[in-house]
Amino acid sequence: MLENKDQSKTSLSQLGEFGLINHITKNFSIQQQSTIKAIGDDAAVLDFKSKKTVVSTDLLVEGVHFDLSYMPLKHLGYKAVVVNVSDICAMNATPTQVTVSIAVSNRFPLEAIEELYEGIRLACDFYKVDLIGGDTTSSTTGLLISVTALGEATEEEITYRSGAQENDLLVVTGDIGSAYMGLQVLEREKQVFLVNPQNQPNLEDYSYIIERQLKPEARNDIKELLQKLDVKPTSMIDISDGISSEIMHICKASNVGCNLYEDKLPLDPQLINVCEEFNLDSTTIAINGGEDYELLFTVSMNDFEKIKGNPHLSIIGHITAEKEGIHLITRENTKLPLKARGWNALNEEE
Template identity: 75%
Template sequence: MIEDKTPQRTSLAQLGEFGLIDHLTKHFGVSQESTLKSIGDDAAVLDFKDKKILVSTDLLIEGVHFDLAYMPLKHLGYKAVVVNVSDICAMNAKATQITVSVAVSNRFPLEALEELFAGIALAADEYKVDVIGGDTTSSQKGLIISITVLGEADADEIAYRNGAKENDLLVVTGDIGAAYMGLQVLEREKQVFQVNPNSQPDLDAYTYLIERQLKPEARKDVRTLLHALEIKPTSMIDISDGLSSEIIHLCKQSGVGCNLYEDKLPLDPQLINVCEEFGIDSTTVAINGGEDYELLFTIKMEDFDKIKGNPNFTVIGHMVPESEGIHLITRADTKIPLKARGWNALSEES
């Protein structure tokens, strides 16, 4: 199929704010019993009966959190939902509704927003969350997306960051570091493109890493898996800012220390190969790279047999008395204090 070099451009001013909202949200249905009223009134109405309600919100800003040079708008819409759903998964709860707010500059035509909202709709369908409202406004510079997510859980299901105890095992889902290396590959290709706009990148060797960066998934399955194994996490967090930062959050809020074992870190083979290609230490990437959206949690020592050998989970360390500190135990059996070198949105060095 030949690419259309002159795509249709419909001015947002033609629709007006309410016309735009109607146009972008007409495909959103309702799948949750708790959604009594979604888009179209002054507020959404939710009925949670006996459930506890969880709320989280995230702001994504062009040039800080994403680069449209290599981030397709449809992927961006999908990812914006995922990063919010992940926060609810990190509480061992189920995401149910989201609100979506966007600020756009006049360089975005209607068709660009349609792509963004197509990604949002795809994720909403995948994660069975209802889009129940939001806001649109203009922006002086680029694109800004703010999503608020609501979730539900029974009181005894919810996992907080402050429940880890000494001797608890530290467990991670999936593999880590891949999203960070996906970003490095995309940044490198962007530099090449800027020098030679005719170059066609061959990204076959990096497909997994790039997908982890451009289209991450929230671990909505973990709650079900743990429930089936009859495991209640003692503490939990998602890996958005980097493993080291998240471990430090759990330790500080729980009043414990931690030993993290380098030889236990779950790394995808593609990650190891690409780290070698870039001359970057894979352990450094695994503990400092963010945006994996895997879950990090602690369990009681006696629950070890329940997850032993389970392909979804890897035990990577254990909690120790607070006085022992937070350390990485290297393959050479040396102890290195763990520092938070992960993503910091307020730092210019990130």
């Protein structure tokens, strides 16, 4: 991103830690009845009454999970909340609160932190979650963001990875693969820019897949959608690491196998075009690319009539006996063992 050298910048040391916390949280409002006390004491106070609480945490590290040369700080703040809200949605629960902790180096002025927290605030407003605390500290290695999300659900609503049964249908929301290809376009344009900084990229033809990478959305609408359809998922997971990896997580936790059908995968037309441009196989990208933050779940075969034809849902396969293994059924009707080649947080090479 081109930097305006004339901007006046405020050093974080001018505010101190508590001054910074007061400054960046003053525009956050309380939206949940369960939030008794948010920021301003030694701990937040929540009251979920008869419901169960679900909790999930993610850590985002500059240079590993995001690149600030093309990721605007406002988008980063928004995405940091989304990836955690998505984990709550993947339990078939309702997200309610988040805590946000940051470690930041002295190259970031106050104005940069304001941008980051504006994105966090927009996500909190959109998903109706309350910011209830966190921590701020200094860093020698750039920017780190840790978000913990909380949510609520009744015991009957909560859905684990371990409930898939033989003959269940495998269902996915939205489309898959686009976020990964959005990242490939951004990386390509970054390399062009490094060679020729005068060259401004024209990204109009890639708007959808880039948005899927820079500003993904969590599927907090699916719990209500399934309730209205009178469908209770038997297992559920979100697609952060690629659908092949997520299918394997469900199958391992549930002690089942699976057949995934290539011709049923929901691919956006822009994804298909860009895969051709990059000379990449769209199926490979769709099943191995991560960061879609869609939901993958299983439902009983008896619910087929309730969900078939729904514009938000695609039936992409079915659960088999564990001994039959986990397979991709190609368009030519060839049965291939499904391998997890998605994102591995501890090994960037995979």
